[in-house]
Amino acid sequence: MKEIFDIFLIVMSVLALAVFIALHFFEAGYGYLFDRRYGPPLPNKLGWVMMESPVFILMAVLWACSERMWQAGPLALFLLFEAHYFQRSFIFPLLLRGNSKMPLGIVLMGMVFNTLNALMQGGWIFYISPADYYTGWFARPFIYIGGALFIAGMAVNLHSDHIIRHLRKPGDTRHYIPRGGMFRYVSSANYFGELLEWVGFAVASWSWAGAVFAWWTFANLAPRAASLRRRYEQEFGEEFTKLRRKRIIPFIY
Secondary structure (H helix, E strand, C coil), X not given: CHHHHHHHHHHHXXXXXXXXXXXXXXXXCCHHHCCHHHCCEEEHHHHHHHHHXXXXXXXXXXXXXXXXXXXXXXXXXXXXXXXXXXXXXXXXXXXCCCCCEEEHHHHHHHHHHHHHHHHXXXXXXXXXXCCCCCCCHHHCCHHHHHHHHHHHHHHHHHHHHHHHHCCCCCXXXXXXXXXXXXXXXXXXXXXXXXXXXHHHHHHHHCCHHHHHHHHHHHHHHHHHHHHHHHHHHHHHCHHHHCCCCEXXXXXXX
């Protein structure tokens, strides 16, 4: 079983590289970059629930069926993971404003990846990792450093989403440059927050499964952040470029 899981991680890593390369040529067509080429449009709220809820549900099933469900280390990781996806699946969609659409193709691709990711994270935490892997977990630095990074990233992500939601007044359809918070440093502060979350989770779980997910997060969001930055430059010109923001990682990229 461990050998099959290792192959699974390698395949997922290679797929992430392929996605990273492809997204430099094809923009992920949702949100500000919405594109009908990716399928018929769905209401944004419905699309987000359909796309994100499978990982929340499957992770809960994997936890509930595991003999490790009440072990402190796996339980802490489970709660961190599910906290993000409960917010993303059921709270974030309800907070969305306006009548934006999401292509069905993007939703389906997200559902597939999220299902695989639940198998990747839940599989390692609850089934594949050695029986004594989490013994004395809270005497080690991983959970504290990773947990702090995860919580900081989630705070950045939520605050950045709040800024984006309140850029427009009801009925306004214009685009605006997000300002404040981590937007002082990057044009896609919400993506930076999410990347920080999953880097933190990789540290907290101290696993290749967590590292592969962090790599997937970067591979998916970094090219999109680059595309968004180009759109801002095209639409706002010097008003945006003079801010000298990086794309997704403050002071670096």
